[in-house]
Amino acid sequence: MTRRLPRSTASHGLALPARAVAEMREDLASVADKVVTAIINEVPSYDDALTGSMGENIRSAVRIALGGFLSLAGGRGGANPRTPTAPAAEGAYQLGRGEARNGRTTDALLSAYRIGARVSWREMSATAVRAGMDAETLAGFAELVFAYIDELSAASVAGHSDELATAGRVRQRLVERLARQLLTGAPAEAVLDTATRAEWEPPTTLTAVLIADSQVRPALASLPRATIAVVDSAELSEASGAPESTEGREGGLLLVPDAHGRARGALLRTIADLDAVAGPARPWLEVRASLDRARRTRTLGLGPDTEAHLPELVLSADADARADLRAAVLAPLADLRPGTAQKLTETLRSWLLHQGRRDDVAAELFVHAQTVRYRMGQLRELYGDDLEDPEKVLAMVIALG
Structure with a gap:
Protein backbone atom coordinates (compact mmCIF):
# COMPACT_ATOMS: atom_id res chain seq x y z
CA MET A 1 0.00 0.00 0.00
CA ALA A 165 -1.50 45.43 9.48
CA THR A 166 1.83 47.14 10.12
CA ALA A 167 1.22 49.73 7.42
CA GLY A 168 -2.26 50.33 8.79
CA ARG A 169 -0.99 50.85 12.32
CA VAL A 170 1.80 53.14 11.16
CA ARG A 171 -0.59 55.18 9.02
CA GLN A 172 -3.12 55.41 11.86
CA ARG A 173 -0.44 56.72 14.20
CA LEU A 174 0.60 59.27 11.59
CA VAL A 175 -3.01 60.36 11.04
CA GLU A 176 -3.46 60.75 14.80
CA ARG A 177 -0.28 62.83 14.90
CA LEU A 178 -1.62 64.90 12.01
CA ALA A 179 -4.85 65.60 13.91
CA ARG A 180 -2.88 66.60 17.01
CA GLN A 181 -0.66 68.93 14.98
CA LEU A 182 -3.63 70.55 13.26
CA LEU A 183 -5.40 71.21 16.54
CA THR A 184 -2.42 72.38 18.56
CA GLY A 185 -0.98 74.89 16.12
CA ALA A 186 2.09 73.01 14.90
CA PRO A 187 4.13 74.72 12.14
CA ALA A 188 2.69 74.23 8.67
CA GLU A 189 5.88 72.52 7.46
CA ALA A 190 5.58 69.84 10.15
CA VAL A 191 1.91 69.28 9.39
CA LEU A 192 2.59 68.94 5.67
CA ASP A 193 5.40 66.46 6.33
CA THR A 194 3.13 64.28 8.49
CA ALA A 195 0.37 64.41 5.87
CA THR A 196 2.82 63.25 3.21
CA ARG A 197 4.11 60.40 5.36
CA ALA A 198 0.55 59.33 6.16
CA GLU A 199 -0.30 59.40 2.43
CA TRP A 200 -3.14 61.79 3.29
CA GLU A 201 -3.94 64.21 0.49
CA PRO A 202 -4.61 67.68 1.95
CA PRO A 203 -8.09 68.96 1.02
CA THR A 204 -9.11 72.56 0.42
CA THR A 205 -11.04 72.75 3.69
CA LEU A 206 -11.68 70.76 6.84
CA THR A 207 -14.80 70.84 8.99
CA ALA A 208 -14.71 69.78 12.65
CA VAL A 209 -17.64 67.66 13.80
CA LEU A 210 -18.11 66.85 17.48
CA ILE A 211 -19.97 63.58 17.84
CA ALA A 212 -20.69 60.88 20.39
CA ASP A 213 -18.12 58.06 20.38
CA SER A 214 -20.79 55.47 19.64
CA GLN A 215 -21.86 57.34 16.51
CA VAL A 216 -18.45 57.80 14.92
CA ARG A 217 -18.59 54.59 12.90
CA PRO A 218 -22.13 55.11 11.54
CA ALA A 219 -21.20 58.63 10.46
CA LEU A 220 -17.96 57.52 8.77
CA ALA A 221 -19.92 55.19 6.48
CA SER A 222 -21.39 58.26 4.73
CA LEU A 223 -18.40 60.59 4.88
CA PRO A 224 -15.32 60.90 2.59
CA ARG A 225 -12.64 58.23 3.11
CA ALA A 226 -10.08 60.91 3.98
CA THR A 227 -12.09 61.91 7.06
CA ILE A 228 -9.93 61.82 10.19
CA ALA A 229 -11.69 60.22 13.15
CA VAL A 230 -10.54 60.71 16.73
CA VAL A 231 -12.52 58.67 19.24
CA ASP A 232 -12.57 60.36 22.67
CA SER A 233 -10.78 63.57 21.85
CA ALA A 234 -10.18 64.48 25.49
CA GLU A 235 -6.40 64.30 24.97
CA LEU A 236 -6.60 66.65 22.00
CA SER A 237 -8.86 68.96 23.99
CA GLU A 238 -6.27 69.18 26.74
CA ALA A 239 -3.39 69.61 24.29
CA SER A 240 -5.20 72.40 22.44
CA GLY A 241 -6.12 74.24 25.63
CA ALA A 242 -9.88 73.61 25.40
CA PRO A 243 -11.83 73.66 28.67
CA GLU A 244 -12.87 70.30 30.03
CA SER A 245 -16.50 69.36 29.52
CA THR A 246 -18.81 68.94 32.47
CA GLU A 247 -18.65 65.19 31.93
CA GLY A 248 -14.85 65.17 31.86
CA ARG A 249 -14.58 64.02 28.23
CA GLU A 250 -15.39 65.47 24.87
CA GLY A 251 -16.35 62.37 22.90
CA GLY A 252 -15.53 61.78 19.26
CA LEU A 253 -14.15 64.24 16.74
CA LEU A 254 -14.32 64.04 12.95
CA LEU A 255 -12.30 66.25 10.62
CA VAL A 256 -14.24 66.11 7.35
CA PRO A 257 -12.50 67.18 4.11
CA ASP A 258 -14.09 69.54 1.59
CA ALA A 259 -17.51 69.81 3.23
CA HIS A 260 -17.91 73.41 2.07
CA GLY A 261 -20.37 74.97 -0.36
CA ARG A 262 -23.02 72.54 -1.56
CA ALA A 263 -21.18 69.65 0.09
CA ARG A 264 -22.09 71.06 3.52
CA GLY A 265 -25.69 70.05 2.95
CA ALA A 266 -24.67 66.42 2.55
CA LEU A 267 -22.65 66.60 5.79
CA LEU A 268 -25.57 68.09 7.70
CA ARG A 269 -27.91 65.40 6.37
CA THR A 270 -25.47 62.75 7.53
CA ILE A 271 -25.43 64.03 11.11
CA ALA A 272 -29.04 65.22 11.25
CA ASP A 273 -30.21 62.33 13.42
CA LEU A 274 -26.97 61.98 15.37
CA ASP A 275 -25.73 63.66 18.53
CA ALA A 276 -23.34 65.90 16.62
CA VAL A 277 -22.38 69.53 15.99
CA ALA A 278 -20.65 70.61 12.77
CA GLY A 279 -18.36 73.63 12.83
CA PRO A 280 -17.74 75.83 9.78
CA ALA A 281 -15.53 74.76 6.89
CA ARG A 282 -12.10 76.34 7.21
CA PRO A 283 -8.84 76.12 5.20
CA TRP A 284 -7.50 72.74 6.27
CA LEU A 285 -4.55 74.14 8.21
CA GLU A 286 -6.98 76.33 10.18
CA VAL A 287 -9.40 73.60 11.28
CA ARG A 288 -8.79 74.50 14.93
CA ALA A 289 -11.12 77.51 14.37
CA SER A 290 -13.85 75.13 13.20
CA LEU A 291 -13.44 72.99 16.30
CA ASP A 292 -13.53 76.02 18.61
CA ARG A 293 -16.84 77.16 17.14
CA ALA A 294 -18.32 73.66 17.35
CA ARG A 295 -17.35 73.49 21.01
CA ARG A 296 -18.91 76.87 21.79
CA THR A 297 -22.10 75.93 19.95
CA ARG A 298 -22.44 72.70 21.87
CA THR A 299 -21.71 74.46 25.19
CA LEU A 300 -24.66 76.77 24.44
CA GLY A 301 -26.87 73.74 23.79
CA LEU A 302 -27.22 74.58 20.10
CA GLY A 303 -26.69 72.54 16.95
CA PRO A 304 -26.21 70.61 14.78
CA ASP A 305 -25.19 73.42 12.38
CA THR A 306 -23.06 76.11 13.97
CA GLU A 307 -23.72 78.43 11.02
CA ALA A 308 -27.43 78.48 11.84
CA HIS A 309 -26.62 80.09 15.19
CA LEU A 310 -24.18 82.86 14.29
CA PRO A 311 -26.10 85.68 16.05
CA GLU A 312 -26.27 83.69 19.29
CA LEU A 313 -22.58 82.87 19.00
CA VAL A 314 -21.63 86.49 18.42
CA LEU A 315 -23.82 87.74 21.25
CA SER A 316 -22.44 85.16 23.66
CA ALA A 317 -18.79 85.56 22.69
CA ASP A 318 -18.03 87.70 25.78
CA ALA A 319 -20.80 87.30 28.33
CA ASP A 320 -19.30 89.83 30.77
CA ALA A 321 -18.91 92.47 28.09
CA ARG A 322 -22.47 91.93 26.91
CA ALA A 323 -23.79 92.22 30.49
CA ASP A 324 -21.92 95.51 30.93
CA LEU A 325 -23.24 96.77 27.60
CA ARG A 326 -26.81 95.82 28.53
CA ALA A 327 -26.51 97.65 31.84
CA ALA A 328 -25.21 100.77 30.08
CA VAL A 329 -27.97 100.66 27.44
CA LEU A 330 -30.71 100.25 30.06
CA ALA A 331 -29.28 102.86 32.44
CA PRO A 332 -32.03 105.42 31.53
CA LEU A 333 -34.61 102.95 32.89
CA ALA A 334 -32.82 102.33 36.20
CA ASP A 335 -35.04 104.63 38.27
CA LEU A 336 -38.36 103.20 37.04
CA ARG A 337 -40.43 100.62 38.83
CA PRO A 338 -39.28 97.07 37.83
CA GLY A 339 -42.54 96.25 36.07
CA THR A 340 -42.49 99.46 34.04
CA ALA A 341 -38.79 99.01 33.21
CA GLN A 342 -39.42 95.46 31.96
CA LYS A 343 -42.30 96.54 29.68
CA LEU A 344 -40.29 99.40 28.23
CA THR A 345 -37.29 97.10 27.71
CA GLU A 346 -39.44 94.60 25.81
CA THR A 347 -40.95 97.40 23.72
CA LEU A 348 -37.54 98.93 22.92
CA ARG A 349 -36.15 95.56 21.85
CA SER A 350 -39.14 94.81 19.60
CA TRP A 351 -39.09 98.31 18.12
CA LEU A 352 -35.40 97.97 17.26
CA LEU A 353 -35.77 94.54 15.70
CA HIS A 354 -38.92 95.50 13.72
CA GLN A 355 -37.28 98.75 12.61
CA GLY A 356 -40.01 100.90 14.11
CA ARG A 357 -43.00 99.12 12.48
CA ARG A 358 -45.63 99.83 15.16
CA ASP A 359 -48.15 97.17 14.08
CA ASP A 360 -45.48 94.43 14.03
CA VAL A 361 -44.34 95.46 17.51
CA ALA A 362 -47.92 95.39 18.79
CA ALA A 363 -48.50 91.93 17.30
CA GLU A 364 -45.35 90.55 18.90
CA LEU A 365 -46.12 92.01 22.34
CA PHE A 366 -49.88 91.26 22.17
CA VAL A 367 -50.80 94.89 22.90
CA HIS A 368 -52.68 97.61 21.03
CA ALA A 369 -50.78 99.79 18.58
CA GLN A 370 -51.68 102.82 20.71
CA THR A 371 -49.98 101.18 23.67
CA VAL A 372 -46.82 100.83 21.59
CA ARG A 373 -47.11 104.50 20.62
CA TYR A 374 -47.46 105.51 24.26
CA ARG A 375 -44.50 103.42 25.41
CA MET A 376 -42.29 104.68 22.61
CA GLY A 377 -43.18 108.21 23.70
CA GLN A 378 -41.85 107.36 27.15
CA LEU A 379 -38.69 105.84 25.68
CA ARG A 380 -38.06 108.94 23.52
CA GLU A 381 -38.25 111.09 26.61
CA LEU A 382 -35.75 108.83 28.43
CA TYR A 383 -33.31 108.27 25.53
CA GLY A 384 -33.70 111.46 23.55
CA ASP A 385 -31.58 111.61 20.39
CA ASP A 386 -29.90 108.29 21.18
CA LEU A 387 -32.77 106.52 19.37
CA GLU A 388 -31.64 108.25 16.16
CA ASP A 389 -27.90 107.77 16.62
CA PRO A 390 -26.70 104.78 14.50
CA GLU A 391 -23.91 103.86 16.93
CA LYS A 392 -26.24 104.03 19.92
CA VAL A 393 -28.87 102.01 18.08
CA LEU A 394 -26.25 99.38 17.21
CA ALA A 395 -25.26 99.12 20.87
CA MET A 396 -28.92 98.71 21.83
CA VAL A 397 -29.47 95.95 19.25
CA ILE A 398 -26.40 94.03 20.44
CA ALA A 399 -27.33 94.47 24.12
CA LEU A 400 -30.96 93.46 23.70
CA GLY A 401 -30.67 91.08 20.76
Whole structure:
Protein backbone atom coordinates (compact mmCIF):
# COMPACT_ATOMS: atom_id res chain seq x y z
CA MET A 1 0.00 0.00 0.00
CA THR A 2 1.28 3.46 -0.86
CA ARG A 3 2.19 5.44 2.27
CA ARG A 4 0.20 8.72 2.62
CA LEU A 5 2.13 11.75 3.84
CA PRO A 6 0.58 14.46 6.01
CA ARG A 7 0.02 17.84 4.33
CA SER A 8 3.22 19.17 5.84
CA THR A 9 6.93 18.96 5.11
CA ALA A 10 7.89 18.42 8.73
CA SER A 11 9.29 14.91 9.40
CA HIS A 12 8.10 13.78 5.99
CA GLY A 13 10.21 10.66 5.98
CA LEU A 14 10.83 10.75 2.24
CA ALA A 15 14.33 10.50 0.75
CA LEU A 16 14.58 10.77 -3.02
CA PRO A 17 17.28 8.88 -4.92
CA ALA A 18 20.48 10.92 -5.09
CA ARG A 19 20.61 10.64 -8.87
CA ALA A 20 17.12 12.14 -9.29
CA VAL A 21 17.90 14.98 -6.90
CA ALA A 22 21.18 15.75 -8.70
CA GLU A 23 19.51 15.88 -12.10
CA MET A 24 16.66 18.09 -10.82
CA ARG A 25 19.19 20.42 -9.21
CA GLU A 26 20.94 20.81 -12.57
CA ASP A 27 17.62 21.95 -14.07
CA LEU A 28 16.80 24.53 -11.37
CA ALA A 29 17.58 27.59 -13.50
CA SER A 30 15.52 26.30 -16.40
CA VAL A 31 12.57 25.39 -14.17
CA ALA A 32 12.68 28.82 -12.49
CA ASP A 33 12.56 30.52 -15.90
CA LYS A 34 9.56 28.44 -16.93
CA VAL A 35 7.75 29.20 -13.67
CA VAL A 36 8.24 32.95 -14.09
CA THR A 37 7.19 32.84 -17.74
CA ALA A 38 4.01 30.95 -16.88
CA ILE A 39 3.14 33.43 -14.12
CA ILE A 40 3.62 36.39 -16.48
CA ASN A 41 1.42 34.74 -19.11
CA GLU A 42 -1.38 33.65 -16.77
CA VAL A 43 -1.65 36.30 -14.03
CA PRO A 44 -2.50 39.74 -15.50
CA SER A 45 -1.28 41.74 -12.49
CA TYR A 46 2.24 40.32 -13.00
CA ASP A 47 2.37 41.26 -16.69
CA ASP A 48 4.89 44.07 -16.21
CA ALA A 49 6.11 43.22 -12.72
CA LEU A 50 8.55 40.43 -13.43
CA THR A 51 10.75 42.11 -16.02
CA GLY A 52 14.17 43.64 -15.57
CA SER A 53 15.91 43.45 -12.20
CA MET A 54 12.72 42.52 -10.37
CA GLY A 55 12.17 39.58 -12.70
CA GLU A 56 15.71 38.40 -12.01
CA ASN A 57 15.14 38.73 -8.26
CA ILE A 58 12.00 36.60 -8.54
CA ARG A 59 13.82 33.98 -10.62
CA SER A 60 16.52 33.87 -7.96
CA ALA A 61 13.86 33.48 -5.25
CA VAL A 62 12.24 30.63 -7.19
CA ARG A 63 15.61 28.90 -7.53
CA ILE A 64 16.22 29.28 -3.78
CA ALA A 65 12.77 27.87 -3.04
CA LEU A 66 13.26 24.90 -5.35
CA GLY A 67 16.78 24.34 -4.03
CA GLY A 68 15.46 24.28 -0.46
CA PHE A 69 12.84 21.80 -1.53
CA LEU A 70 15.38 19.50 -3.14
CA SER A 71 17.51 19.60 0.01
CA LEU A 72 14.40 18.70 1.98
CA ALA A 73 13.34 15.93 -0.40
CA GLY A 74 16.87 14.56 -0.59
CA GLY A 75 16.95 14.03 3.18
CA ARG A 76 19.64 16.64 3.85
CA GLY A 77 17.81 18.32 6.70
CA GLY A 78 19.61 16.36 9.43
CA ALA A 79 17.84 16.29 12.80
CA ASN A 80 15.58 19.19 11.83
CA PRO A 81 13.86 18.54 8.50
CA ARG A 82 12.68 22.15 8.34
CA THR A 83 16.21 23.55 8.19
CA PRO A 84 16.59 23.48 4.37
CA THR A 85 13.27 25.30 3.92
CA ALA A 86 14.00 28.17 6.33
CA PRO A 87 15.56 30.54 3.73
CA ALA A 88 12.72 29.78 1.30
CA ALA A 89 10.06 30.35 3.95
CA GLU A 90 11.65 33.65 4.94
CA GLY A 91 11.87 34.61 1.28
CA ALA A 92 8.19 33.74 0.81
CA TYR A 93 7.25 35.82 3.85
CA GLN A 94 9.17 38.83 2.55
CA LEU A 95 7.65 38.31 -0.89
CA GLY A 96 4.20 38.60 0.67
CA ARG A 97 5.15 41.84 2.41
CA GLY A 98 6.56 43.23 -0.83
CA GLU A 99 3.40 42.34 -2.75
CA ALA A 100 1.29 44.15 -0.14
CA ARG A 101 3.50 47.25 -0.50
CA ASN A 102 3.09 47.05 -4.29
CA GLY A 103 -0.69 46.95 -3.93
CA ARG A 104 -1.25 43.41 -5.21
CA THR A 105 -3.78 41.18 -3.52
CA THR A 106 -3.29 37.73 -2.04
CA ASP A 107 -5.49 36.40 -4.87
CA ALA A 108 -2.80 37.28 -7.40
CA LEU A 109 -0.09 35.91 -5.11
CA LEU A 110 -1.85 32.58 -4.56
CA SER A 111 -2.54 32.28 -8.29
CA ALA A 112 1.17 32.66 -8.88
CA TYR A 113 1.88 29.91 -6.33
CA ARG A 114 -0.62 27.55 -7.97
CA ILE A 115 0.96 28.11 -11.34
CA GLY A 116 4.45 27.70 -9.86
CA ALA A 117 3.45 24.42 -8.23
CA ARG A 118 2.01 23.08 -11.46
CA VAL A 119 4.99 24.03 -13.61
CA SER A 120 7.54 22.89 -11.00
CA TRP A 121 5.86 19.53 -10.57
CA ARG A 122 5.58 18.98 -14.31
CA GLU A 123 9.27 19.69 -14.88
CA MET A 124 10.67 17.90 -11.82
CA SER A 125 8.44 14.83 -12.17
CA ALA A 126 9.57 14.40 -15.76
CA THR A 127 13.19 14.49 -14.58
CA ALA A 128 12.39 12.06 -11.75
CA VAL A 129 10.82 9.55 -14.14
CA ARG A 130 13.83 9.74 -16.47
CA ALA A 131 16.04 9.10 -13.45
CA GLY A 132 14.11 5.86 -12.80
CA MET A 133 12.04 6.89 -9.75
CA ASP A 134 9.49 4.20 -8.84
CA ALA A 135 5.74 4.89 -8.68
CA GLU A 136 5.40 4.80 -4.88
CA THR A 137 8.24 7.25 -4.36
CA LEU A 138 6.89 9.42 -7.16
CA ALA A 139 3.51 9.60 -5.38
CA GLY A 140 5.17 10.63 -2.12
CA PHE A 141 7.25 13.13 -4.06
CA ALA A 142 4.08 14.70 -5.53
CA GLU A 143 2.50 15.15 -2.14
CA LEU A 144 5.67 16.65 -0.72
CA VAL A 145 5.86 19.14 -3.62
CA PHE A 146 2.37 20.46 -2.98
CA ALA A 147 2.78 20.44 0.81
CA TYR A 148 5.93 22.50 0.36
CA ILE A 149 4.16 24.97 -1.92
CA ASP A 150 1.33 25.20 0.62
CA GLU A 151 3.82 26.14 3.33
CA LEU A 152 5.48 28.77 1.17
CA SER A 153 2.15 30.27 0.09
CA ALA A 154 1.01 30.35 3.72
CA ALA A 155 4.23 32.18 4.63
CA SER A 156 3.58 34.71 1.86
CA VAL A 157 -0.02 35.26 2.96
CA ALA A 158 1.24 35.82 6.51
CA GLY A 159 3.77 38.36 5.23
CA HIS A 160 1.08 40.10 3.16
CA SER A 161 -1.27 40.32 6.17
CA ASP A 162 1.49 41.49 8.51
CA GLU A 163 2.55 44.21 6.08
CA LEU A 164 -1.00 45.50 5.72
CA ALA A 165 -1.50 45.43 9.48
CA THR A 166 1.83 47.14 10.12
CA ALA A 167 1.22 49.73 7.42
CA GLY A 168 -2.26 50.33 8.79
CA ARG A 169 -0.99 50.85 12.32
CA VAL A 170 1.80 53.14 11.16
CA ARG A 171 -0.59 55.18 9.02
CA GLN A 172 -3.12 55.41 11.86
CA ARG A 173 -0.44 56.72 14.20
CA LEU A 174 0.60 59.27 11.59
CA VAL A 175 -3.01 60.36 11.04
CA GLU A 176 -3.46 60.75 14.80
CA ARG A 177 -0.28 62.83 14.90
CA LEU A 178 -1.62 64.90 12.01
CA ALA A 179 -4.85 65.60 13.91
CA ARG A 180 -2.88 66.60 17.01
CA GLN A 181 -0.66 68.93 14.98
CA LEU A 182 -3.63 70.55 13.26
CA LEU A 183 -5.40 71.21 16.54
CA THR A 184 -2.42 72.38 18.56
CA GLY A 185 -0.98 74.89 16.12
CA ALA A 186 2.09 73.01 14.90
CA PRO A 187 4.13 74.72 12.14
CA ALA A 188 2.69 74.23 8.67
CA GLU A 189 5.88 72.52 7.46
CA ALA A 190 5.58 69.84 10.15
CA VAL A 191 1.91 69.28 9.39
CA LEU A 192 2.59 68.94 5.67
CA ASP A 193 5.40 66.46 6.33
CA THR A 194 3.13 64.28 8.49
CA ALA A 195 0.37 64.41 5.87
CA THR A 196 2.82 63.25 3.21
CA ARG A 197 4.11 60.40 5.36
CA ALA A 198 0.55 59.33 6.16
CA GLU A 199 -0.30 59.40 2.43
CA TRP A 200 -3.14 61.79 3.29
CA GLU A 201 -3.94 64.21 0.49
CA PRO A 202 -4.61 67.68 1.95
CA PRO A 203 -8.09 68.96 1.02
CA THR A 204 -9.11 72.56 0.42
CA THR A 205 -11.04 72.75 3.69
CA LEU A 206 -11.68 70.76 6.84
CA THR A 207 -14.80 70.84 8.99
CA ALA A 208 -14.71 69.78 12.65
CA VAL A 209 -17.64 67.66 13.80
CA LEU A 210 -18.11 66.85 17.48
CA ILE A 211 -19.97 63.58 17.84
CA ALA A 212 -20.69 60.88 20.39
CA ASP A 213 -18.12 58.06 20.38
CA SER A 214 -20.79 55.47 19.64
CA GLN A 215 -21.86 57.34 16.51
CA VAL A 216 -18.45 57.80 14.92
CA ARG A 217 -18.59 54.59 12.90
CA PRO A 218 -22.13 55.11 11.54
CA ALA A 219 -21.20 58.63 10.46
CA LEU A 220 -17.96 57.52 8.77
CA ALA A 221 -19.92 55.19 6.48
CA SER A 222 -21.39 58.26 4.73
CA LEU A 223 -18.40 60.59 4.88
CA PRO A 224 -15.32 60.90 2.59
CA ARG A 225 -12.64 58.23 3.11
CA ALA A 226 -10.08 60.91 3.98
CA THR A 227 -12.09 61.91 7.06
CA ILE A 228 -9.93 61.82 10.19
CA ALA A 229 -11.69 60.22 13.15
CA VAL A 230 -10.54 60.71 16.73
CA VAL A 231 -12.52 58.67 19.24
CA ASP A 232 -12.57 60.36 22.67
CA SER A 233 -10.78 63.57 21.85
CA ALA A 234 -10.18 64.48 25.49
CA GLU A 235 -6.40 64.30 24.97
CA LEU A 236 -6.60 66.65 22.00
CA SER A 237 -8.86 68.96 23.99
CA GLU A 238 -6.27 69.18 26.74
CA ALA A 239 -3.39 69.61 24.29
CA SER A 240 -5.20 72.40 22.44
CA GLY A 241 -6.12 74.24 25.63
CA ALA A 242 -9.88 73.61 25.40
CA PRO A 243 -11.83 73.66 28.67
CA GLU A 244 -12.87 70.30 30.03
CA SER A 245 -16.50 69.36 29.52
CA THR A 246 -18.81 68.94 32.47
CA GLU A 247 -18.65 65.19 31.93
CA GLY A 248 -14.85 65.17 31.86
CA ARG A 249 -14.58 64.02 28.23
CA GLU A 250 -15.39 65.47 24.87
CA GLY A 251 -16.35 62.37 22.90
CA GLY A 252 -15.53 61.78 19.26
CA LEU A 253 -14.15 64.24 16.74
CA LEU A 254 -14.32 64.04 12.95
CA LEU A 255 -12.30 66.25 10.62
CA VAL A 256 -14.24 66.11 7.35
CA PRO A 257 -12.50 67.18 4.11
CA ASP A 258 -14.09 69.54 1.59
CA ALA A 259 -17.51 69.81 3.23
CA HIS A 260 -17.91 73.41 2.07
CA GLY A 261 -20.37 74.97 -0.36
CA ARG A 262 -23.02 72.54 -1.56
CA ALA A 263 -21.18 69.65 0.09
CA ARG A 264 -22.09 71.06 3.52
CA GLY A 265 -25.69 70.05 2.95
CA ALA A 266 -24.67 66.42 2.55
CA LEU A 267 -22.65 66.60 5.79
CA LEU A 268 -25.57 68.09 7.70
CA ARG A 269 -27.91 65.40 6.37
CA THR A 270 -25.47 62.75 7.53
CA ILE A 271 -25.43 64.03 11.11
CA ALA A 272 -29.04 65.22 11.25
CA ASP A 273 -30.21 62.33 13.42
CA LEU A 274 -26.97 61.98 15.37
CA ASP A 275 -25.73 63.66 18.53
CA ALA A 276 -23.34 65.90 16.62
CA VAL A 277 -22.38 69.53 15.99
CA ALA A 278 -20.65 70.61 12.77
CA GLY A 279 -18.36 73.63 12.83
CA PRO A 280 -17.74 75.83 9.78
CA ALA A 281 -15.53 74.76 6.89
CA ARG A 282 -12.10 76.34 7.21
CA PRO A 283 -8.84 76.12 5.20
CA TRP A 284 -7.50 72.74 6.27
CA LEU A 285 -4.55 74.14 8.21
CA GLU A 286 -6.98 76.33 10.18
CA VAL A 287 -9.40 73.60 11.28
CA ARG A 288 -8.79 74.50 14.93
CA ALA A 289 -11.12 77.51 14.37
CA SER A 290 -13.85 75.13 13.20
CA LEU A 291 -13.44 72.99 16.30
CA ASP A 292 -13.53 76.02 18.61
CA ARG A 293 -16.84 77.16 17.14
CA ALA A 294 -18.32 73.66 17.35
CA ARG A 295 -17.35 73.49 21.01
CA ARG A 296 -18.91 76.87 21.79
CA THR A 297 -22.10 75.93 19.95
CA ARG A 298 -22.44 72.70 21.87
CA THR A 299 -21.71 74.46 25.19
CA LEU A 300 -24.66 76.77 24.44
CA GLY A 301 -26.87 73.74 23.79
CA LEU A 302 -27.22 74.58 20.10
CA GLY A 303 -26.69 72.54 16.95
CA PRO A 304 -26.21 70.61 14.78
CA ASP A 305 -25.19 73.42 12.38
CA THR A 306 -23.06 76.11 13.97
CA GLU A 307 -23.72 78.43 11.02
CA ALA A 308 -27.43 78.48 11.84
CA HIS A 309 -26.62 80.09 15.19
CA LEU A 310 -24.18 82.86 14.29
CA PRO A 311 -26.10 85.68 16.05
CA GLU A 312 -26.27 83.69 19.29
CA LEU A 313 -22.58 82.87 19.00
CA VAL A 314 -21.63 86.49 18.42
CA LEU A 315 -23.82 87.74 21.25
CA SER A 316 -22.44 85.16 23.66
CA ALA A 317 -18.79 85.56 22.69
CA ASP A 318 -18.03 87.70 25.78
CA ALA A 319 -20.80 87.30 28.33
CA ASP A 320 -19.30 89.83 30.77
CA ALA A 321 -18.91 92.47 28.09
CA ARG A 322 -22.47 91.93 26.91
CA ALA A 323 -23.79 92.22 30.49
CA ASP A 324 -21.92 95.51 30.93
CA LEU A 325 -23.24 96.77 27.60
CA ARG A 326 -26.81 95.82 28.53
CA ALA A 327 -26.51 97.65 31.84
CA ALA A 328 -25.21 100.77 30.08
CA VAL A 329 -27.97 100.66 27.44
CA LEU A 330 -30.71 100.25 30.06
CA ALA A 331 -29.28 102.86 32.44
CA PRO A 332 -32.03 105.42 31.53
CA LEU A 333 -34.61 102.95 32.89
CA ALA A 334 -32.82 102.33 36.20
CA ASP A 335 -35.04 104.63 38.27
CA LEU A 336 -38.36 103.20 37.04
CA ARG A 337 -40.43 100.62 38.83
CA PRO A 338 -39.28 97.07 37.83
CA GLY A 339 -42.54 96.25 36.07
CA THR A 340 -42.49 99.46 34.04
CA ALA A 341 -38.79 99.01 33.21
CA GLN A 342 -39.42 95.46 31.96
CA LYS A 343 -42.30 96.54 29.68
CA LEU A 344 -40.29 99.40 28.23
CA THR A 345 -37.29 97.10 27.71
CA GLU A 346 -39.44 94.60 25.81
CA THR A 347 -40.95 97.40 23.72
CA LEU A 348 -37.54 98.93 22.92
CA ARG A 349 -36.15 95.56 21.85
CA SER A 350 -39.14 94.81 19.60
CA TRP A 351 -39.09 98.31 18.12
CA LEU A 352 -35.40 97.97 17.26
CA LEU A 353 -35.77 94.54 15.70
CA HIS A 354 -38.92 95.50 13.72
CA GLN A 355 -37.28 98.75 12.61
CA GLY A 356 -40.01 100.90 14.11
CA ARG A 357 -43.00 99.12 12.48
CA ARG A 358 -45.63 99.83 15.16
CA ASP A 359 -48.15 97.17 14.08
CA ASP A 360 -45.48 94.43 14.03
CA VAL A 361 -44.34 95.46 17.51
CA ALA A 362 -47.92 95.39 18.79
CA ALA A 363 -48.50 91.93 17.30
CA GLU A 364 -45.35 90.55 18.90
CA LEU A 365 -46.12 92.01 22.34
CA PHE A 366 -49.88 91.26 22.17
CA VAL A 367 -50.80 94.89 22.90
CA HIS A 368 -52.68 97.61 21.03
CA ALA A 369 -50.78 99.79 18.58
CA GLN A 370 -51.68 102.82 20.71
CA THR A 371 -49.98 101.18 23.67
CA VAL A 372 -46.82 100.83 21.59
CA ARG A 373 -47.11 104.50 20.62
CA TYR A 374 -47.46 105.51 24.26
CA ARG A 375 -44.50 103.42 25.41
CA MET A 376 -42.29 104.68 22.61
CA GLY A 377 -43.18 108.21 23.70
CA GLN A 378 -41.85 107.36 27.15
CA LEU A 379 -38.69 105.84 25.68
CA ARG A 380 -38.06 108.94 23.52
CA GLU A 381 -38.25 111.09 26.61
CA LEU A 382 -35.75 108.83 28.43
CA TYR A 383 -33.31 108.27 25.53
CA GLY A 384 -33.70 111.46 23.55
CA ASP A 385 -31.58 111.61 20.39
CA ASP A 386 -29.90 108.29 21.18
CA LEU A 387 -32.77 106.52 19.37
CA GLU A 388 -31.64 108.25 16.16
CA ASP A 389 -27.90 107.77 16.62
CA PRO A 390 -26.70 104.78 14.50
CA GLU A 391 -23.91 103.86 16.93
CA LYS A 392 -26.24 104.03 19.92
CA VAL A 393 -28.87 102.01 18.08
CA LEU A 394 -26.25 99.38 17.21
CA ALA A 395 -25.26 99.12 20.87
CA MET A 396 -28.92 98.71 21.83
CA VAL A 397 -29.47 95.95 19.25
CA ILE A 398 -26.40 94.03 20.44
CA ALA A 399 -27.33 94.47 24.12
CA LEU A 400 -30.96 93.46 23.70
CA GLY A 401 -30.67 91.08 20.76
